[in-house]
Amino acid sequence: MRASEIRALFAVASRPEVVSLAGGMPYLDGLPLDVIGEMAQHVIATRGTTALQYGSGQGDETLREQILEVMRLEGIEAHPDDVVVTTGSQQALDLVTRLFINPGDVVVAEAPSYVGALGVFRAYQADVVHVPLDQDGLVPEALEQTLTALSREGRRAKLLYTVPNFHNPAGVSLSAARRPQILDIARRHGLLVLEDNPYGLLGFEGDPVPALRSLDEDGVIYLGSFSKTFAPGYRVGWAVAPHAIREKLVLASESAILCPSNASQLAISAYLATCDWRGQIKAFRELYRERRDAMVGALAEHLPRATWTVPDGGFYTWVRLPEGLDAKAMLPRAVTARVAYVPGTAFYADGQGADHMRLSFCFPTPERIREGVRRLAGVISSESELVDLFGVVPGDGGTTIESPSPDLA
Numbered sequence: 001m002r003a004s005e006i007r008a009l010f011a012v013a014s015r016p017e018v019v020s021l022a023g024g025m026p027y028l029d030g031l032p033l034d035v036i037g038e039m040a041q042h043v044i045a046t047r048g049t050t051a052l053q054y055g056s057g058q059g060d061e062t063l064r065e066q067i068l069e070v071m072r073l074e075g076i077e078a079h080p081d082d083v084v085v086t087t088g089s090q091q092a093l094d095l096v097t098r099l100f101i102n103p104g105d106v107v108v109a110e111a112p113s114y115v116g117a118l119g120v121f122r123a124y125q126a127d128v129v130h131v132p133l134d135q136d137g138l139v140p141e142a143l144e145q146t147l148t149a150l151s152r153e154g155r156r157a158k159l160l161y162t163v164p165n166f167h168n169p170a171g172v173s174l175s176a177a178r179r180p181q182i183l184d185i186a187r188r189h190g191l192l193v194l195e196d197n198p199y200g201l202l203g204f205e206g207d208p209v210p211a212l213r214s215l216d217e218d219g220v221i222y223l224g225s226f227s228k229t230f231a232p233g234y235r236v237g238w239a240v241a242p243h244a245i246r247e248k249l250v251l252a253s254e255s256a257i258l259c260p261s262n263a264s265q266l267a268i269s270a271y272l273a274t275c276d277w278r279g280q281i282k283a284f285r286e287l288y289r290e291r292r293d294a295m296v297g298a299l300a301e302h303l304p305r306a307t308w309t310v311p312d313g314g315f316y317t318w319v320r321l322p323e324g325l326d327a328k329a330m331l332p333r334a335v336t337a338r339v340a341y342v343p344g345t346a347f348y349a350d351g352q353g354a355d356h357m358r359l360s361f362c363f364p365t366p367e368r369i370r371e372g373v374r375r376l377a378g379v380i381s382s383e384s385e386l387v388d389l390f391g392v393v394p395g396d397g398g399t400t401i402e403s404p405s406p407d408l409a
């Protein structure tokens, strides 16, 4: 494991004068905090000896039933026994990797991939092999080619890690047409699919696309989370896995944490039972859509030489810088100009990505987003002048896999 080289910069970036387009923190001011507070109090007053006690390693049964209702919105039919409650989906990523990966085993992952998953794969010494994404998500032909090449070398991949909806960091989604194709390729190559889906219900247009798990019960481990659709502070996520894997996940989770927090689970369970959680998700979708619009509008106005994805949901857009610029080398100068982002190198295991950056639109207000992009444009334009004059900008670029710190989530 390695501490992030850019952690120190993020400490500066959290100062109020800096517009941070870096972190993936959901915007919680819209939550009915008074109601949630009363609910938490009620849980302790009425079920305190359960809430404050150790609980089941697999998670609270009522909550597991409620999780089925949440997943039904994406077409998933499962049984409460199939669900393992975890301390955020981050813990589920850790457990699945611990179960399946020995040092040197191959994990196939999208290029780019969620930084926190890459940190876990690295901690277990996996060999990450990237497969490209485009506007419609993971490219089936590229996946097929990569798996064929691996098996020719006598190396079999064990896991395919994918974020099919509103990708972190790329902002794209796997098209409905590609979903069965990806599953078919994975099945033929004996590859287990790890579907990481914290953003699936945060789409800006239309209904959610059916989850990969809804199309294949045996070949997919599905990860869900309340972090983005409700709040990350309770740290409640879950995994849905085929029976034999689910049993091992419970054992692995017990050895790591004994059991997930009962207090958190009961609070979330009360929230789902008594609040309009669907209405809250709708409100979040509208809030984030407005911020996405502010972000892409400002990019179009201020960054004529860059390109970016226009996400239909989630928290992030993925920006390709003008030719010759290095996002990691530029970061200290951006922070000096009071704007922060995550350099693209954080999202690859193999040193690619210096020409990209991830911008988050989830937390700052639309005005702050516009101001942040204006500041960023100033930095990019002075870097571009240097490139035009000298052909290079000072800086090291290079490989970074950031540790999965909350600043980068």
Ligand code: PMP
Binding pocket: 024, 087, 088, 089, 090, 091, 114, 116, 163, 168, 196, 198, 224, 225, 226, 227, 232, 236, 237, 408, 409
């Ligand atoms: N997966 C992805 C793709 C994420 O973006 C995040 C959080 N940023 C996580 C997993 C972890 O979320 P949590 O542990 O809060 O559920």
